[in-house]
Amino acid sequence: MTVKFDNDGFAVESGFIQVYVIDEQGIFSHAEEQFISAGCGLSANSVLTEPKPAKQGFAVQYVAGKWQYVEDHRGETVYSTTDKTALTITELGEIPENYTALAPICENCEWNGEGWQVSAEKQAELKAKKLQQFITAIDNKAASIYSIWTRFESEYRERKDAALAFQAANYQGEVSRYITDFAQKANLDNKTATDIIFQQATGLEKLQVELANQRMRKYELKRDGLSLEAMQAIHDDIIQQMNNLAEAYQNG
Structure with a gap:
């Protein structure tokens, strides 16, 4: 059945409803069916709006009542274009400034703005x-x-x-x-x-x-x-x- 909510976001009647679970950053986690009691609202980590479809290299994030794509490089290793040190990305967003996903070709190479080369x-x-x-x-x-x-x-x-x-x-x-x-x-x-x-x-x-x-x-x-x-x-x-x-x- 479809649960109806009043203007304050509370269920008018009890029942099961399809919700979309997000984490603390608003990243879509999974869909599930929840039971909502009359007079209660959705749990804090659930929304009713269906998220955007999955997209390679991006996370689907719920921000200000809307779904959006945000670059997701978490777990990837990038390299400093100044000293070639490696960094494992743990946060959502673009690759940090002065870093590249291209691994240095050797210890003596330098970044030329587009790739690594030995001068x-x-x-x-x-x-x-x-x-x-x-x-x-x-x-x-x-x-x-x-x-x-x-x-x-x-x-x-x-x-x-x-x-x-x-x-x-x-x-x-x-x-x-x-x-x-x-x-x-x-x-x-x-x-x-x-x-x-x-x-x-x-x-x-x-x-x-x-x-x-x-x-x-x-x-x-x-x-x-x-x-x-x-x-x-x-x-x-x-x-x-x-x-x-x-x-x-x-x-x-």
């Missing part, structure tokens, strides 16, 4: 910084490997000189202990031990030359027009080649 000046600054990081990493890698190879540099040099001298003497005459001690421990004759010492010394020299060549490839990073991705690829290849040289030494 040309910032890109140049980042590229110069990355270049120095790559060069330092390459030099440090080479130094680390070289320090291992040259721990016993004076010993290597004397062993090589002894091997060259014995070879020059056609493997005859006095033999350095560098040769005889190695021959004895490896169960080799002096000639074979001499040849192995010389081969090892020559092999190490070749590795050192190649390590130096790889380290100097850092200048490839300074070529004009390289993107950060291309610089990264060059750096990674240099480091990998150095690792290969270190492994070759370890297995040699």
Whole structure:
């Protein structure tokens, strides 16, 4: 049945009636049927006027006796266009001034009024910084490997000189202990031990030359027009080649 109300908003008779429930902000919650006793009015959070239909991105709000749409971004994350900090919206209304729903593309981007971008000046600054990081990493890698190879540099040099001298003497005459001690421990004759010492010394020299060549490839990073991705690829290849040289030494 339909309940009638007097001019003061009180029910003339008792009965059930369809009402529309709103929250404390006037936002439509749901429709329900309520029982109204004669002489009573509607509950404070109920209205009789049917609300506007639901609309994506908006809440339906009852204000001053009328339904209206109000932007609803509650629960959404927006970002400051000045410092990129995130904010979760908890109130109805438009996105706050100096905030955007677009997430920053990187930590170095800036807001240009329409979107996030990395300025040309910032890109140049980042590229110069990355270049120095790559060069330092390459030099440090080479130094680390070289320090291992040259721990016993004076010993290597004397062993090589002894091997060259014995070879020059056609493997005859006095033999350095560098040769005889190695021959004895490896169960080799002096000639074979001499040849192995010389081969090892020559092999190490070749590795050192190649390590130096790889380290100097850092200048490839300074070529004009390289993107950060291309610089990264060059750096990674240099480091990998150095690792290969270190492994070759370890297995040699």
